[in-house]
Amino acid sequence: MTDTKKTVYTFGSKKAQGNAQMKDLLGGKGANLCEMNLLGMPVPPGFTISTEMCALYSAGGRSIVLNRIKDEVQTAITEMESQMGNLFGSNTEPLLVSVRSGSRASMPGMMDTILNLGLNDKSAEGLANKTGNPRFVWDSYRRFIQMYSEVVLHIKPLNREAKNPFEEIIEELKKVKNIKLDNEFTAEDLKEIVYLFKSMVKKVSGTDFPSDPWEQLWGAITAVFDSWMNERAVYYRQLNNIPEDWGTAVNVQAMVFGNMGINSATGVAFTRDASTGENIFNGEYLINAQGEDVVAGIRTPQQISLEGSKRWATSAGVSEDERFEKFPSLEETMPKIFKELQDIGLRLEEHYRDMQDIEFTIQEGQLWMLQTRNGKRTGAAMVKMSVEMFEEGILTEKEALLRVQPERLDELLHPVFEKNNLEKAVVLGQGLPASPGAASGQIVFFAEDAVKWAEEGKTVVLVRLETSPEDLKGMVAAQGILTARGGMTSHAAVVARGMGKCCVSGAESFRINYKTRTLKCGDIELKEGDWISLDGSTGKIYKGQITTTAATLSGDFDALMNMTDNHATMKVRTNADTPQDAEAARRFGAQGIGLCRTEHMFFEGDKIKAVREMILAEDKVGRNAALAKLLPMQRQDLEGILWAMEGLPVTIRLLDPPLHEFVPHEEASQKEMAEEMDISVAVLQEKIRTMHESNPMLGHRGCRLGNTYPEISEMQTRAIIEAALNLKKAAIKTFPEIMIPLTGTPAEMEMQKKIVNKTAEQVFREYGQRIDYKVGTMIEVPRAALVADKIARSAEFFSFGTNDLTQMTFGYSRDDTGKFLPFYLENGILENDPFQVLDQKGVGQLMKMAAAKGLSERPDLKLGICGEHGGDPSSIEFCHSIGIDYVSCSPFRVPIARLAAAQAAIKNHKQIESESFNSQPELLEI
Numbered sequence: 001m002t003d004t005k006k007t008v009y010t011f012g013s014k015k016a017q018g019n020a021q022m023k024d025l026l027g028g029k030g031a032n033l034c035e036m037n038l039l040g041m042p043v044p045p046g047f048t049i050s051t052e053m054c055a056l057y058s059a060g061g062r063s064i065v066l067n068r069i070k071d072e073v074q075t076a077i078t079e080m081e082s083q084m085g086n087l088f089g090s091n092t093e094p095l096l097v098s099v100r101s102g103s104r105a106s107m108p109g110m111m112d113t114i115l116n117l118g119l120n121d122k123s124a125e126g127l128a129n130k131t132g133n134p135r136f137v138w139d140s141y142r143r144f145i146q147m148y149s150e151v152v153l154h155i156k157p158l159n160r161e162a163k164n165p166f167e168e169i170i171e172e173l174k175k176v177k178n179i180k181l182d183n184e185f186t187a188e189d190l191k192e193i194v195y196l197f198k199s200m201v202k203k204v205s206g207t208d209f210p211s212d213p214w215e216q217l218w219g220a221i222t223a224v225f226d227s228w229m230n231e232r233a234v235y236y237r238q239l240n241n242i243p244e245d246w247g248t249a250v251n252v253q254a255m256v257f258g259n260m261g262i263n264s265a266t267g268v269a270f271t272r273d274a275s276t277g278e279n280i281f282n283g284e285y286l287i288n289a290q291g292e293d294v295v296a297g298i299r300t301p302q303q304i305s306l307e308g309s310k311r312w313a314t315s316a317g318v319s320e321d322e323r324f325e326k327f328p329s330l331e332e333t334m335p336k337i338f339k340e341l342q343d344i345g346l347r348l349e350e351h352y353r354d355m356q357d358i359e360f361t362i363q364e365g366q367l368w369m370l371q372t373r374n375g376k377r378t379g380a381a382m383v384k385m386s387v388e389m390f391e392e393g394i395l396t397e398k399e400a401l402l403r404v405q406p407e408r409l410d411e412l413l414h415p416v417f418e419k420n421n422l423e424k425a426v427v428l429g430q431g432l433p434a435s436p437g438a439a440s441g442q443i444v445f446f447a448e449d450a451v452k453w454a455e456e457g458k459t460v461v462l463v464r465l466e467t468s469p470e471d472l473k474g475m476v477a478a479q480g481i482l483t484a485r486g487g488m489t490s491h492a493a494v495v496a497r498g499m500g501k502c503c504v505s506g507a508e509s510f511r512i513n514y515k516t517r518t519l520k521c522g523d524i525e526l527k528e529g530d531w532i533s534l535d536g537s538t539g540k541i542y543k544g545q546i547t548t549t550a551a552t553l554s555g556d557f558d559a560l561m562n563m564t565d566n567h568a569t570m571k572v573r574t575n576a577d578t579p580q581d582a583e584a585a586r587r588f589g590a591q592g593i594g595l596c597r598t599e600h601m602f603f604e605g606d607k608i609k610a611v612r613e614m615i616l617a618e619d620k621v622g623r624n625a626a627l628a629k630l631l632p633m634q635r636q637d638l639e640g641i642l643w644a645m646e647g648l649p650v651t652i653r654l655l656d657p658p659l660h661e662f663v664p665h666e667e668a669s670q671k672e673m674a675e676e677m678d679i680s681v682a683v684l685q686e687k688i689r690t691m692h693e694s695n696p697m698l699g700h701r702g703c704r705l706g707n708t709y710p711e712i713s714e715m716q717t718r719a720i721i722e723a724a725l726n727l728k729k730a731a732i733k734t735f736p737e738i739m740i741p742l743t744g745t746p747a748e749m750e751m752q753k754k755i756v757n758k759t760a761e762q763v764f765r766e767y768g769q770r771i772d773y774k775v776g777t778m779i780e781v782p783r784a785a786l787v788a789d790k791i792a793r794s795a796e797f798f799s800f801g802t803n804d805l806t807q808m809t810f811g812y813s814r815d816d817t818g819k820f821l822p823f824y825l826e827n828g829i830l831e832n833d834p835f836q837v838l839d840q841k842g843v844g845q846l847m848k849m850a851a852a853k854g855l856s857e858r859p860d861l862k863l864g865i866c867g868e869h870g871g872d873p874s875s876i877e878f879c880h881s882i883g884i885d886y887v888s889c890s891p892f893r894v895p896i897a898r899l900a901a902a903q904a905a906i907k908n909h910k911q912i913e914s915e916s917f918n919s920q921p922e923l924l925e926i
């Protein structure tokens with residue numbers, strides 16, 4: 001960066017030095033303030049200090065940055081002065097400004113903001129005279145002192161139970177004056193608060209509160225840069241994968257006032273419903289208030305639209321008369337402004353082609369736009385908006401598909417309360433349905449406790465008067481969030497929706513006592529640790545624990561899923577071992593089973609006894625006797641699964657895990673087993689001891705079992721083929737694919753294939769009928785990937801077992817990463833947990849090579865993936881890029897995988913289009 005490069009970008013009076021494309025440099029807020037000016041919308045003038053200055057601040061510190069921006073900031077302030085017709089620092093007509101953060105990605109409430117900057121004792125008097133509204137001026141001034149002192153001077157409560165010193169002064173004065181609400185303070189009262197605040201600040205900090213507006217401004221700018229590195233911002237970035245080097249911009253903007261009386265207001269509007277996705281203009285506002293009042297949830301906000309207001313009244317149990325008198329909508333109180341706001345909202349949505357989240361202020365009957373951004377939304381809203389925007393012609397089908405984050409579909413698939421249980425549950429009260437879903441957990445009142453209890457394996461619901469960004473970790477750890485204060489746009493509501501977490505806000509009838517750690521609702525008192533249940537879709541709060549059931553899916557969801565089929569080239573199968581799971585996956589659109597782990601069928605009822613007999617048998621004769629008992633049970637299970645997947649391929653894997661996983665380890669079951677086998681417990685224990693392996697994951701498992709005990713593979717093959725032939729008799733079409741686990745050498749595969757084919761031929765002869773089947777292998781040992789061409793000579797398909805492949809490529813035990821992985825992730829040694837997100841640079845390269853080698857030997861080789869990564873969107877995108885035919889994942893991840901597969905195809909297509917001039921495709925970096 002050269003010293004002459006511009007650092008400050010101005011906007012105002014429908015002109016701007018930036019635009020919406022400049023988010024990297026100006027942050028989202030700054031770029032959109034410029035854009036709204038260019039669109040001719042009413043925006044108070046101001047300027048943005050670029051994100052590059054945040055990087056310089058981190059590297060070089062305060063004085064380097066201030067020197068660098070000083071002249072440009074002064075020029076920009078002069079420009080604002082001429083547009084606003086007042087002067088920064090004037091005693092009679094002062095220009096007041098807000099100073100706000102704004103990074104490239106929206107980080108709601110994570111960084112700091114200061115309003116009303118520029119006030120001091122003299123200018124407050126001057127402004128009070130000029131406006132003739134001293135109450136408003138002293139109200140603004142006391143707010144400024146509090147915000148500035150908290151953010152810049154770090155005057156805060158000493159501990160979590162201590163009261164905020166500013167709030168304490170206010171509460172004390174309320175008692176003295178015998179009033180309940182802030183609004184009841186007179187100008188004189190507020191002036192007294194200013195005096196008391198300043199005295200307290202001096203006592204705590206040892207210096208006077210700064211009265212020079214320039215000193216205030218530099219302090220505020222550096223505090224915003226500092227807030228980029230505060231704990232909650234750092235945590236939020238980690239959670240949302242936002243790089244630290246993006247930095248925040250600083251927006252300095254002329255103040256407009258929503259607290260100038262009853263024809264002033266402030267609020268937040270959404271062009272569609274952020275919770276449900278419904279296409280209705282909605283939002284909340286407060287008359288005679290400043291922006292932070294809406295977000296902080298200090299007063300209950302009113303709805304902006306009449307329809308929204310009526311809906312709110314119904315759910316809150318407020319009569320129409322009371323609603324109209326106490327909580328009228330903006331559409332009723334200021335119909336013209338409402339119309340203007342709605343028109344601007346719709347224009348913005350059309351312009352950005354996405355739902356907008358808008359902040360506005362009304363100052364004495366004039367509307368001002370303070371922010372617009374693409375609104376955060378629930379998973380359900382994401383789906384509905386995308387589908388409807390496609391239907392409305394706003395988005396193409398591809399764009400609509402790319403708008404939905406696959407992981408967010410999880411929210412739609414989440415359980416809801418079990419109906420029978422719900423009917424019996426005691427309703428404690430009602431709040432606002434801030435973020436949908438159902439949550440049941442033990443009550444905790446502090447974020448730290450939520451984290452601690454969750455770490456201990458408890459399920460918790462975080463109960464707060466209201467949440468602040470400091471509570472973020474606790475909100476992540478909790479199943480659900482309940483707040484006694486705040487509306488649908490309060491911090492708790494916005495953040496919970498962003499996370500897709502159940503939240504009920506504004507349960508005003510609840511009395512929360514942090515000291516006694518109790519929650520009171522009417523006569524019922526609950527304490528920390530008691531169970532509570534929340535319905536984030538209705539706002540109802542229940543006593544005790546309520547069980548949940550699977551969610552029902554909307555027509556929009558089906559429409560989205562249907563759209564995926566128009567684009568995805570990879571198929572999506574499921575990992576299922578029971579007919580129930582197979583059916584569930586099929587309902588979600590699974591196109592087959594990619595992995596049926598036969599060993600999972602061995603644990604139920606009598607089967608485990610026969611399995612144990614087989615394992616503990618002295619010789620082949622004994623094993624065969626036990627296998628003969630297992631055969632009908634295995635065949636019956638497989639018939640169920642093949643039937644559930646009628647007409648679709650089903651990959652059935654032969655026995656894989658180390659055998660000792662099945663033997664009885666507890667004395668009681670050892671005794672039972674010994675009796676069953678007619679041997680002594682001591683003999684049995686000795687047998688178990690001899691089966692012990694030092695590294696069972698690398699031991700006698702996978703195809704090593706099937707090759708050393710071919711009778712196991714024979715029994716399993718027979719069960720599969722007989723099941724398919726039995727179903728054929730009932731005219732049910734099946735496509736079994738027999739999969740050999742843990743192959744490492746071509747000879748291992750060949751030997752297994754011979755056993756399978758020989759057995760199948762034998763069964764065909766016995767039945768006098770044939771069916772089609774395939775024999776293939778898992779690729780989960782690195783050596784298999786290295787010699788994949790040779791293995792493909794006998795394998796008709798490969799399925800990448802990326803759980804084992806990751807384990808063996810990294811040399812990390814699948815079951816023991818807990819001791820070092822958190823450290824590796826925190827310290828950047830690993831970017832992701834490789835067992836969740838495919839390691840494309842290492843494991844992915846083995847897959848890519850194996851796929852290419854396999855195809856070179858057998859061009860019609862089918863390629864699949866059945867490790868956990870088969871349900872992870874970024875891993876799915878990688879699979880698409882290396883030519884995998886299908887991914888296979890657990891039933892509830894099938895919709896996520898279908899969307900991810902469609903997105904991979906769309907993105908890849910786009911890339912190919914844009915690369916059509918660039919003939920050399922980029923090689924993957926190793």
Ligand code: PEP
Nearest residue numbers: 780801802803804866867
């Ligand atoms: C794998 O290793 O990726 C796999 C699917 O098999 P399992 O998890 O059963 O070892």
Ligand code: MG
Nearest residue numbers: 780801803804
């Ligand atoms: Mg495996």
